[in-house]
Amino acid sequence: MSSLRDAHDQHDISTHHALEPAAAHTWIRRRRLTSYFALTYAISWPLWLLSHLARGTMGAVLLVVGAFGPMLAAAIIIRHLGATR
Numbered sequence: 272m273s274s275l276r277d278a279h280d281q282h283d284i285s286t287h288h289a290l291e292p293a294a295a296h297t298w299i300r301r302r303r304l305t306s307y308f309a310l311t312y313a314i315s316w317p318l319w320l321l322s323h324l325a326r327g328t329m330g331a332v333l334l335v336v337g338a339f340g341p342m343l344a345a346a347i348i349i350r351h352l353g354a355t356r
């Protein structure tokens with residue numbers, strides 16, 4: 272009986288995860304600018320913080336790569352939403 276219940280619970284979980292990308296897509300479509308800034312910070316700041324910790328050549332590389340965060344975030348948002356022009 273418990274294996275049947277576990278299978279049912281597993282089905283509910285997999286169905287729930289199947290709906291999440293559509294919800295994320297709708298959220299991003301409604302809040303394009305917010306999504307862009309959030310993604311920009313999520314890409315750039317961790318790299319910049321790591322560059323501060325790494326220092327030296329590796330720190331400089333991480334600093335430069337982090338500077339491409341806004342461009343990368345824009346490309347991801349545009350790709351996710353599809354070019355609409």
